[in-house]
Every structure is written in structure tokens, then in C-alpha cells.
Amino acid sequence: MSSAQDLNDSQHPSRKAFSGQAPRPPVFANKLEEREFLKFRLAQALRIFGNRGYDEGLAGHITVRDPIRSDCFWVNPFGLHFKLIQPSDLLLVDHSGQILEESGQKDGPFRILNTAAFMIHSAIHAARPDVLCAAHSHSTYGKAFSALGRTLDPISQDACAFYEDHALYTQYNGIVLDEVEGLAIAEALGSKKAAILQNHGLLVATSSIEATVHYYISLERACQVQLLADTAAATHGGKTVPINPAQAAATGKLVGSQGGGLVFWEHGIYGS
Known part of the structure; x- marks a missing residue:
């Protein structure tokens, strides 16, 4: 390996030493500064999803609540691939589905709101004032497990992050194109941080962009592991062995903390 490559590797964020304290969220001089930061982070989140192959055609969306207009949220536009999204591409949408003037795209082919994104996310943001960021996509293992x-x-241990903290939405009524379906999904999610949408995909909603990305990735992996473990157990005529409820709950409090996402993000573990 060349010295140049060694230098590049040594400078990667993941090589930063963990300190005794968890990373703290940034402090902003004003709400406009916070808005720009969140837009940048949201574009990063979408690129991370794209790099991990969580896109499926035109499906999938991540939203973040606007810090200035808390009844509005930023969302990726319909038709633009996750890997290509820049902060200037994001749309600011109110809870009636109107694209607002603060949106970066003033015209062009990508100033289009995904109807399903609006129906699902508007219901979640309205029902859950604690939620800053929500993500839904049709990633492979989540989609398979949802069936x-x-x-x-x-x-x-990793699956315990979702112990008694994820829901199952048991209806599939086609593409989410009406308010009733969005409200039903939000109701099924309740106060939990994640939901499996039957025959559809995964949904995660938390108090930060970093936590939402972290737990979406973790949920997708947990679905993959469950599928593998169930298949292996069935092959040998057995069943998987669950962690006992008391230990699962205790472990979940540790690995399911929404502050954990920032640690992984700050150390460059997910890339962007």
C-alpha cells in the first residue's frame, strides 16, 4: 500500500479516537443556519441510502422537519435518484401538500412532490412532534421480511434495539395515495421508532437524521439476520432461540438509544 493511501486512510473519520463522551449535536447561531445544516444532512442521508442500494425505482423518501416552520418538512423530490441529491434539490412542503417558495428548485423536472411521501410523512410529523426525521424505503431484506x-x-444484541419498539402495519392497500392510509400508518407506528409495513417495506422515525439513518440500516440488517436464522433453523428442524424478555429489554435500552446514531455518523462509518 502506498504512503499516499496510508495517509488517506489515516485521515478517514472512522480513525478518530472515541472520547469519553458521546458527540454532541451542533449548536446554531440562528434558525436559518440550522435549516441549512439539516438540508445538508438530509442530502447526505439520501446519498447513504443510495450507496447502500435502498432505492427501488421511484420509491423511497426521507423527510426532516423544518426548524423555522415546524408544520412543514423537507423531502427529496420525485424522480431524482438518491445518489444525485444535493441540498438545493430538496423541497419544503407544508401539511396541505404545497411546495413552498423556500424550496431550492424553482422549476424544472424535479420540482415534483411524491404523493406517497406526502401522505405518509405528513401524518407522521403531525402525530409525532418528537420526530425530526422519518425514512421509508423498499430495501431488499426489509421488503422480504415484511411479507x-x-x-x-x-x-x-442488535435486534434488541427494536425490542418492543417497532410496530407491524398489517394492511397493504396499494400505493399510499390518500390521507386515510397515511393516518393509518402513523397510528400503527404509535410512539415507536420503527414499523414494518406488511408487503411494502420499512419505516423509521426518530428525533434526529443521524438516528433515523442508523436505525434504518440496523433494521434492514436485523431483517436480513432474521431471515437467515429462520432458514437455518428450519433446515435443521429447529427454531431460533430468542433472548429472554428481561435481557432483551435491558439491552434494548442501551443499543436502542436515539443518541447512538450521531456516534456512527461522526466517525464516518456510513459514508455519504
Whole structure:
């Protein structure tokens, strides 16, 4: 390996030493500064999803609540690939579905709001004032697991992050094009941070962009592991062995903390 490559590797954020304290969220001079930061982070989040192959055609969306107009949210435009999104591409949308003037795209082919994105996310942001960021996509393992019509078992330490903190929405009524369906999904999510949408995909909603990205990735992996473990167990005529409820709950409090996402983000573990 060349010295230049060594230097590049040594400068990667993931090589930063963990301090005794978790990273703290940034402090902003004003709400406009906070808005620009959140837009930048949201574009990063979408690129991370794109790099991980979480896109499926035109499906998938991530939103962040606007710090100036808390009844509005920023969302990726319809038809633009996750990997290509810049902060200037994001749309600011109110809870009646209107694209507002603060949106970066004043005209052109990508100033279009995804109807399903609006129906799902507007309902979640309205019902959950604690939610800053929500993500929904049709990633492979989440989509496969959703066809089983069940929630995850606490079969690993990582899966415990979702123990009693994820829901199952058992209806599939086609593409979410009406308000009633969006409200039903928000109701099923309740106060939890994640939901498996049967025959559809995954949904995560938390108090930060970093936590939402972290737990979406973790939920997708947990679905993959559950599918693998169930298949292996069935092959040998057995069943998976879950962690006992008390230990699963205790572990979930540690690995399910929404502050954990910032640690992974600051150390460049997910890339962008």
C-alpha cells in the first residue's frame, strides 16, 4: 500500500479516537443556519441510502422537519435518484401538500412532490412532534421480511434495539395515495421508532437524521439476520432461540438509544 493511501486512510473519520463522551449535536447561531445544516444532512442521508442500494425505482423518501416552520418538512423530490441529491434539490412542503417558495428548485423536472411521501410523512410529523426525521424505503431484506406479516424476534444484541419498539402495519392497500392510509400508518407506528409495513417495506422515525439513518440500516440488517436464522433453523428442524424478555429489554435500552446514531455518523462509518 502506498504512503499516499496510508495517509488517506489515516485521515478517514472512522480513525478518530472515541472520547469519553458521546458527540454532541451542533449548536446554531440562528434558525436559518440550522435549516441549512439539516438540508445538508438530509442530502447526505439520501446519498447513504443510495450507496447502500435502498432505492427501488421511484420509491423511497426521507423527510426532516423544518426548524423555522415546524408544520412543514423537507423531502427529496420525485424522480431524482438518491445518489444525485444535493441540498438545493430538496423541497419544503407544508401539511396541505404545497411546495413552498423556500424550496431550492424553482422549476424544472424535479420540482415534483411524491404523493406517497406526502401522505405518509405528513401524518407522521403531525402525530409525532418528537420526530425530526422519518425514512421509508423498499430495501431488499426489509421488503422480504415484511411479507411474513410479523415483527422481529430478539435473536441478537442488535435486534434488541427494536425490542418492543417497532410496530407491524398489517394492511397493504396499494400505493399510499390518500390521507386515510397515511393516518393509518402513523397510528400503527404509535410512539415507536420503527414499523414494518406488511408487503411494502420499512419505516423509521426518530428525533434526529443521524438516528433515523442508523436505525434504518440496523433494521434492514436485523431483517436480513432474521431471515437467515429462520432458514437455518428450519433446515435443521429447529427454531431460533430468542433472548429472554428481561435481557432483551435491558439491552434494548442501551443499543436502542436515539443518541447512538450521531456516534456512527461522526466517525464516518456510513459514508455519504
